Amino acid sequence: MATRYEAVMARKGEIMKRALGMDYAEFEWSPIAFDYEGMMGAHGYTLEQIRGIQRAAGVGGTPLLELRNLTDLVRSYAEPGCGARIFVKDEAANMAGSFKDRRASVSIHLAVEKGFAGVIAATSGNYGAAVASQAARAGLACIICQETFDSRHVGQPEIVEKSRICEAFGAEVVQMTVGPELFFHMLELLESTGYLSASLYSPFGVSGIESLGAELAEEMTALTGAPPTHVVVTHAGGGNTTGTARGLRRLGARTEIVSASVDLSGLHMASDTDFNRKSFTTGHTGFGVPFATWPDRADVPRNAARSLRYMDRYLTVSQGEVFYVTEALCKLEGLERGPSGNTAMAAAMSLARDLPGDATVVVQETEYTGAGKHHWAQLAFARAQGIEVTLGDPADSVPGASIVIPERPEQIRATEVDLGKLHRSYVRNALRHAGEGYAPTPEDIVFMAEDTNTSPATIEEMVAGLSAGA
Numbered sequence: 143m144a145t146r147y148e149a150v151m152a153r154k155g156e157i158m159k160r161a162l163g164m165d166y167a168e169f170e171w172s173p174i175a176f177d178y179e180g181m182m183g184a185h186g187y188t189l190e191q192i193r194g195i196q197r198a199a200g201v202g203g204t205p206l207l208e209l210r211n212l213t214d215l216v217r218s219y220a221e222p223g224c225g226a227r228i229f230v231k232d233e234a235a236n237m238a239g240s241f242k243d244r245r246a247s248v249s250i251h252l253a254v255e256k257g258f259a260g261v262i263a264a265t266s267g268n269y270g271a272a273v274a275s276q277a278a279r280a281g282l283a284c285i286i287c288q289e290t291f292d293s294r295h296v297g298q299p300e301i302v303e304k305s306r307i308c309e310a311f312g313a314e315v316v317q318m319t320v321g322p323e324l325f326f327h328m329l330e331l332l333e334s335t336g337y338l339s340a341s342l343y344s345p346f347g348v349s350g351i352e353s354l355g356a357e358l359a360e361e362m363t364a365l366t367g368a369p370p371t372h373v374v375v376t377h378a379g380g381g382n383t384t385g386t387a388r389g390l391r392r393l394g395a396r397t398e399i400v401s402a403s404v405d406l407s408g409l410h411m412a413s414d415t416d417f418n419r420k421s422f423t424t425g426h427t428g429f430g431v432p433f434a435t436w437p438d439r440a441d442v443p444r445n446a447a448r449s450l451r452y453m454d455r456y457l458t459v460s461q462g463e464v465f466y467v468t469e470a471l472c473k474l475e476g477l478e479r480g481p482s483g484n485t486a487m488a489a490a491m492s493l494a495r496d497l498p499g500d501a502t503v504v505v506q507e508t509e510y511t512g513a514g515k516h517h518w519a520q521l522a523f524a525r526a527q528g529i530e531v532t533l534g535d536p537a538d539s540v541p542g543a544s545i546v547i548p549e550r551p552e553q554i555r556a557t558e559v560d561l562g563k564l565h566r567s568y569v570r571n572a573l574r575h576a577g578e579g580y581a582p583t584p585e586d587i588v589f590m591a592e593d594t595n596t597s598p599a600t601i602e603e604m605v606a607g608l609s610a611g612a
C-alpha cells in the first residue's frame with residue numbers, strides 16, 4: 143500500500159496538469175506570488191457568456207426576497223433608528239438546491255467543450271449534488287469522492303443524505319472515512335479515468351459565482367434604487383465570498399462584504415473523534431479560517447478562492463443561533479431552508495440590529511433543506527453523540543460539547559473576527575510554504591498585500607515581526 147501511495151503521489155504533478163484542463167505553471171511568478179487575475183481570466187469567458195452558460199443549464203436568476211417580518215423583529219429590539227432592511231437571495235431555487243450549481247455549471251460546460259468523458263470532484267457537501275446534477279444534464283459520467291464516516295462507520299446525517307442525492311443524479315459516490323487518503327484516491331481515479339477534475343477551487347468554478355454578485359447588484363438596484371450596502375456571505379473554502387464580491391465589483395457596487403461562519407473553534411476537521419461532534423458540515427470556522435489564511439491548501443496548485451482579498455469583516459455565530467434563526471425563518475417568513483444560508487442569516491440579524499434603518503443587508507444565498515440537513519435531524523444526532531442541547535445564552539456554548547439555543551432573538555450576537563490576526567497568519571503561512579530562509583521580494587510583498595487587501599507597508603511590518611520571532 144505504501145508503495146502504491148508513494149507512486150501515485152510522485153506522479154501528482156502530471157496527473158493534475160492533465161486533469162485540471164489548464165497549466166497553472168504559466169501563472170507562477172515566485173514561491174509566493176502568481177498572476178491571480180491572469181489565472182482567473184484564462185478560461186476566456188466574459189461574465190455575460192457565463193450568465194448565458196448558466197441560463198442554458200437552468201442555473202441562476204433566483205428570486206430576491208425582502209424579509210419584512212424578520213426586519214420588523216430585529217427593529218423591535220434595536221436602538222431607535224436602527225434595524226437595517228434584510229433581504230435574501232433564494233439560491234435554493236437552483237437545480238440542485240444551492241449556489242454551488244453556479245460553480246458546477248461552468249466546470250461541466252468546460253468539460254464538454256474540452257471533450258472530457260466525465261468529471262470527478264472531492265466534496266462531502268452541496269457541490270457534489272451540483273456537479274452530479276449538471277453532469278447528468280450534459281450526459282457526462284460523474285464520480286464524487288466523499289469523506290462520509292468516522293472510523294466507527296457513523297456518518298453525519300447531512301453527508302449521508304448528500305451521498306443519496308449524488309447517486310440519485312446518477313453519480314458514482316466513493317465513500318471514505320475521514321483522513322488524508324481522500325486526495326490520494328482522487329488522484330488514482332483521475333489517472334485511471336482521464337476525467338476532468340471539477341475542483342471547487344478552479345477559476346472556472348469560482349468565476350461561476352460572479353453571476354450571483356452581479357444579480358444582487360442589479361436586482362437590489364431595481365428594488366431599492368441602489369446596490370446593497372452590506373452583503374453577508376457564508377464562508378468555508380472562500381469561493382462564495384470571492385465570487386460574490388467579484389461579481390458585485392464588476393457592476394461597480396461598493397457593498398461592504400461581510401463573511402460569516404459557524405464558530406467551531408476547538409474542533410479539528412481532520413480528527414476522527416471530532417468529525418461527528420459538529421452539527422454543521424460546512425460554512426464553519428474549521429474550514430473558514432484555514433482556507434482564508436492559506437488558500438492554496440486546496441486540490442489545485444493555486445486556489446481561485448481567496449477570500450481575504452475581498453472580505454471587509456468576518457463574523458462568527460454559534461450553532462444554537464443558527465438553529466434558532468432556521469426556525470424563525472420558517473415561522474416568520476414561511477421559508478424552510480438549510481443550514482448554510484442560515485449561518486449568514488444569523489450574522490445578518492446581528493449586523494442589521496446595529497445598522498441604520500435605511501441600510502440594506504442581503505443574505506446572498508439559501509440552500510435547500512430536508513432529511514439529514516434538517517435542524518431536527520441534526521439536533522437528534524448531536525444528542526446521540528453526547529452533546530448537551532439546552533436553551534439559554536448562546537454565548538455559553540462550547541463547540542463539540544454543548545449547543546445553546548437562544549431564548550430570545552436579541553441574544554443573537556455575532557462575534558467579530560480580528561482580520562489583522564488572519565492577515566498575520568496568512569503571511570506566516572506564505573513564508574512557511576515558500577521554504578526555510580526564503581526572503582520575499584518586493585513583488586511578493588505587493589502580492590501578499592493584494593491577497594489580504596492590506597498595504598505593502600502592513601505586510602513588510604508583519605514579515606519583519608515574524609522574522610524577529612514575534
Ligand SMILES: Cc1ncc(COP(=O)(O)O)c(C=O)c1O
Nearest residue numbers: 268378379380381382424482509
Ligand atoms: C450552501 C453553501 N453555502 C456556503 C458554502 C460555503 O462556500 P465556500 O466554501 O465557497 O466558502 C457552501 C460550501 O460548502 C455551501 O454548500
